[in-house]
């Protein structure tokens with residue numbers, strides 16, 4: 001029986017995945033690392049540190065310089081998210097959150113981002129989330145299951161009672177490692193391992209998922 005949904009943030013509820021890409025791209029250009037949209041796909045859902053390690057493709061950088069690069073990328077990212085308003089919720093996201101709550105199911109956030117709280121405040125959905133787990137909540141990031149287990153713990157639910165909604169391969173892997181049900185958003189090449197794959201949340205209602213999952 002499903003009692004809760006745990007949503008990833010970037011690329012699921014809002015398109016900050018694009019802002020992360022632009023911020024990394026700017027840093028990459030500045031430090032002379034080739035970095036394409038395709039390269040960026042493998043960074044989806046990956047922590048800031050993990051992302052920079054991938055971007056550097058094995059180039060060794062002393063820790064103080066590494067930290068400075070992460071800070072630079074984050075500064076670029078922060079200028080993008082300053083502009084976020086409730087209009088930046090992806091189509092269907094708010095409607096689904098409201099419907100889940102109206103059905104007496106719980107909602108949680110499981111985002112690797114240290115900026116997640118600011119983003120949900122700006123989107124105006126902080127009060128629609130019963131639990132928030134973010135980049136500060138756990139040490140081991142996706143694809144480890146810890147972040148989703150932390151969110152489920154806050155909700156007082158077992159993983160088998162929760163559906164994780166994710167746009168990243170690393171996120172689906174994390175959810176499955178924790179024993180969660182999964183809905184993947186995006187192309188099958190990316191999220192095909194999920195139990196249910198949807199293009200996006202646009203027009204998605206609880207009834208559409210009732211065939212695959214049992215609610216309450």
Ligand code: BG6
Pocket residue numbers: 009010017020043044045046047048051074111112113114115116135
């Ligand atoms: C995830 C994003 O939600 O958060 C990643 O999908 C990002 O792209 C990660 O690197 C960490 O975010 P932040 O805001 O802490 O740098």
Ligand code: MG
Pocket residue numbers: 008009010011012017044045166167168171
């Ligand atoms: Mg994501």
